[in-house]
Amino acid sequence: MRVLVLNAGSSSVKLRVVEPDDTVVHRADLDAPRGRPAAGELEAAALRLAREAGGVGAVGHRVVHGGAEFTAPVVVGAGVVDRIEGLGVLAPLHQPPAVAGLRAMGEALPDVPAVACFDTAFHTTMPPAASTYAVPARWRSGYGLRRYGFHGLAHDWASARAAEIVGRPLAELRVVVAHLGSGASACAVAGGRSVDTTMGFTPTAGLVMATRCGDLDPSAVTWLSVHAGLPPAEVDHALDHASGLAGLAGDPDMRRVLAAADAGDPDAALAVEVWVHRARAQLAAMAAACGGVDVLAVSGGVGENAPVLRQRIVDGLGFLGLAVHAGADAAAVGGAEGDVSAPGAAARTVVVHAREDLVIARQVRAALG
Numbered sequence: 001m002r003v004l005v006l007n008a009g010s011s012s013v014k015l016r017v018v019e020p021d022d023t024v025v026h027r028a029d030l031d032a033p034r035g036r037p038a039a040g041e042l043e044a045a046a047l048r049l050a051r052e053a054g055g056v057g058a059v060g061h062r063v064v065h066g067g068a069e070f071t072a073p074v075v076v077g078a079g080v081v082d083r084i085e086g087l088g089v090l091a092p093l094h095q096p097p098a099v100a101g102l103r104a105m106g107e108a109l110p111d112v113p114a115v116a117c118f119d120t121a122f123h124t125t126m127p128p129a130a131s132t133y134a135v136p137a138r139w140r141s142g143y144g145l146r147r148y149g150f151h152g153l154a155h156d157w158a159s160a161r162a163a164e165i166v167g168r169p170l171a172e173l174r175v176v177v178a179h180l181g182s183g184a185s186a187c188a189v190a191g192g193r194s195v196d197t198t199m200g201f202t203p204t205a206g207l208v209m210a211t212r213c214g215d216l217d218p219s220a221v222t223w224l225s226v227h228a229g230l231p232p233a234e235v236d237h238a239l240d241h242a243s244g245l246a247g248l249a250g251d252p253d254m255r256r257v258l259a260a261a262d263a264g265d266p267d268a269a270l271a272v273e274v275w276v277h278r279a280r281a282q283l284a285a286m287a288a289a290c291g292g293v294d295v296l297a298v299s300g301g302v303g304e305n306a307p308v309l310r311q312r313i314v315d316g317l318g319f320l321g322l323a324v325h326a327g328a329d330a331a332a333v334g335g336a337e338g339d340v341s342a343p344g345a346a347a348r349t350v351v352v353h354a355r356e357d358l359v360i361a362r363q364v365r366a367a368l369g
Helices: 041-052 080-085 095-108 121-123 137-143 152-166 218-226 232-241 245-247 252-261 266-290 302-304 306-317 325-331 355-368
Strands: 003-008 012-017 025-030 058-063 115-120 174-180 184-189 192-195 294-301 346-349
Touching: 003 041, 003 095, 003 355, 012 041, 012 302, 012 355, 025 041, 041 095, 041 152, 041 306, 058 095, 058 355, 080 095, 095 115, 115 355, 121 152, 121 192, 152 174, 152 184, 152 192, 152 294, 152 355, 174 266, 174 302, 184 266, 192 355, 218 232, 232 325, 245 252, 245 266, 266 306, 294 302, 294 306, 306 325, 306 346
Parallel strands: 003 058, 058 115, 174 294, 294 346
Antiparallel strands: 003 012, 012 025, 174 184, 184 192
């Protein structure tokens, strides 16, 4: 089955036509401020790609949050989009663009079946000790307050691809995945199953990101509202849209932050230090959740293209047996993959090119039988 994959992010929309052998034959990347392309642009691009490909058998959509209801890919039918839209408050940067994409494709390709594939689904294998918050029972049962985890499609791909790169079965490996982009998270994958991850109830938790704060003392939020007098909506918006690198360095783009740090900007230098410190600490926590680490897989736009950051992260994780070869690490950029471990390192470090599109295409075929 030829699948049109739609990956709607917070600033762009990626369209890929994936053949049954996983070859990508047509593609389009659309600028989408706030996750929304210009009116009609998405529909026109989808129709053009479908026509160039000679037709598509299905459309696969990446959806960030599936909540407690959607724990596997689901064929889009009556009421499904509305239920997905209802989860938008939990993922305000990504859920609205995904919903807009689902509705747009329903109008552009009404006779083509659609499947929603969820980032949260990969983490349904986390044990209760990892997914449960220590909060009142009525919050957990009444409001569904728990750790869901995100970037599951990316973690699924990276862990499996890492096993291929090191030439060992995934089932026997303890893989820690660092998906480092404008959104970032780490995941502990033991035997091919997610056993812990850094994001939680929403994608705001965990690592420092482009505009999201990552982990924060929850009492800081109530203090800002109760004692500092900030409206809750203002605090909520700032944690997702004005924090992270943007809050520390005044710029959400890690490339520019690194350049500014090299030029002597103290705010940028601090932002990089905080980013690296948080990454080291939480990757070590993921290794603990696995009972150790055999492979560290680094992926995502920042992870794949910033060797200096990979080097700095791994330099602080030598106690886990990790070490990188500077030459191999410097060469692994621009989509290049490979083992960048130093000779003799007890655990391997690999760079993996993120391919959520292939995971989505495979899930679509499985869901449609």
